[in-house]
Amino acid sequence: MVTAPEPVDTDISDIKVDNTGNFTFPERNKFDSGFGITEKTVDFIADVKNDPDWIREFRHKALKIFQDKPMPTHWATKDLENIKFDEFRYYLSDGQKPKRSWDDVPDDVKKTFDRLGIPEQERKFLAGVEAQYDSEAAYSNIKAAVAEQGVIFVNSTEGLHNHPEIFRKWFGKVIPTGDNKFSALNSAVFSGGSFIYVPPGVKVKHPLQAYFRINSEQFGQFERTLIIADEGAEVMYMEGCTAPKFETATLHSAVVELVAMKGAKIQYVTVQNWSSNVFNLVTKRGIAHEDAVVKWIDCNIGSRLTMKYPGVIMKGKRARGEVISIALANSGQHQDTGAKMVHAADDTTSNVISKSISIGQGRSTYRGLVHIPKHLKGCKNNTECDALLINSNSHTDTYPAISVRGNQHSTQHEASVSQVSADQIFYLMQRGLSEAEAMSLSVNGFINDLAKEFPMEYSVELKRLIDLEMEGSVG
């Protein structure tokens, strides 16, 4: 049984702000699964969400797999061992409609929004004044507009309840539950995320957008997104994440599955700016059928540890997979990112361009996998990974795994490591730029060709985020 707490008005004195402008509003959640993860947790979530039996079973099976699977620390960072699964709450939702106004938002936070150039209406949402709360995604007005074209754009819960005939066919098929420990965890406790279906031939003009936000301390967020573009359809999805900074570790583990049917095109754009205590362990993969294109455009800033390797399985002839990624690791942060390209049909093409920036003690790792089996012909892969180091303590590694069998394919791999040298900064400063401005300009230059791949408003935001990061990184 679940009981609702009394509705409480937000009092300004309840807002916690520290001296760096990080803040949290007090939490009022109607549904709280409590700490730790057990069969009871899974049942609690299934009860609250009124899951159909097959989803409840799916969750229980996933929990078992999660519990049985060891941490992948034989190849991944030991920092994973610091995740204490018992100290998280796995489901929080349906908070009382917060009665708070823009005036309640601390000035420092307003200033940061201002500097990031976040539009007025989004500021209110991001500040927790308006719209959705916690694990349910918020959808823009575009939802109604695209519905006229027959596009389904709902959250994953609505998707599985109202569109089971499409949802069930693809859910968990691109990324099986047991793919890795964190995809299993997500499968056991998922909530939120989007479900999108674009009917044959429909080209969605405007990017579809959803914000996710962690807003409860020690609360793991496990959104689950499934996007299907039917034959010849086209859609771009944008995901932006911000989180206020909390004092204790926060876990985020999403699963995103994309299905591009024959001749379809899906672009998935992410700009993430997690606070530096978040574990961000995400599994993203798409299937591209004949002549289809799946493109991941991914920018990771912040977090304590991000592990994310968007993948494309090129299942049909002439399918194309792309991963364009930017990672920025500041001190205390580890960006472990990359791409997985699995060629499973003739004449398929994949392209991976990854740029990472390591600042101070920050650490960037690139892991790439390209698989082209022997029986195929005419497959092409291009992989470029460039790393930029800023000051001598930063750290970068590249682990490319390219397995190409047969001799009718073409692959190329280029990797470079460069530094923002003292002389480059001297040159820029001699022209009047401050050290931080000189750093920002250098870093923005380094990612410039990739930043153009992002939709306009995201690339502007990206530039400003980098400005802010650089300001904080020079004495």
Next chain:
Amino acid sequence: MSLEIKALHAQIPGREILKGLNLTINPGEVHAIMGPNGSGKSTLSKVLCGHDDYEVTSGEVLLDGENILDMAVDARSRAGLFLAFQYPHEIPGVSNANFLRAALKARLPKGEDIDAVKFYKQLYSRMDALEMDRSFTSRSVNEGFSGGEKKRNEILQLMMLEPKYAILDETDSGLDIDALKIVSRGVNAMRSENRGFLVITHYQRLLNYIQPDIVHVLKDGRIVKTGGKELSLELEERGYDWVTDESLAAAA
């Protein structure tokens, strides 16, 4: 009003390079510094701009009366000091136009931005003067530029930033005669009674095009001889060996 260098001593760890250098540049004057390799010419330009490879152990540098030695590199630039680099740095991914805009914006009060229309008008007219193709606005700063193009780009920055005092560090090196003429024309166009120049060079050739008012010989970290532009011709003919330190000779 002047750029005044008083008894300047500077070193890299273990080796003193500037050993009591005195020099005063008034607005409207063009000073040339010549000297053999290793005499401290490039060091002087970097020390004036605040490069942290060098430690100033004593002396003063006053820019219009204000001691700039405690100022950061960027503050010196904004105070009106410009260095045309001998080896200009490449800034991948940053377009020339964006770079210049950022440099100009850094001179404005916080929150203000430059007028884009005026900026491009000015930029294009100065590029025309330097016979630079318009495509250079969108090309990354110095990336893939020839030696001559880099030097022209330095002069373009000088023309856009309009400093009070400009140091040209071996701007003639790596230039063919046509490029040398174009670059010199740009510099000459910037000569004004409000602006002082310090032209560092190995060769007299540059001074045929940028005619100095005063020529100094730098040797072993000191100005050892000062004269008119005829001194540069004499140096070209006779080399540096005959020049003795006048200040030391006078003391003896």
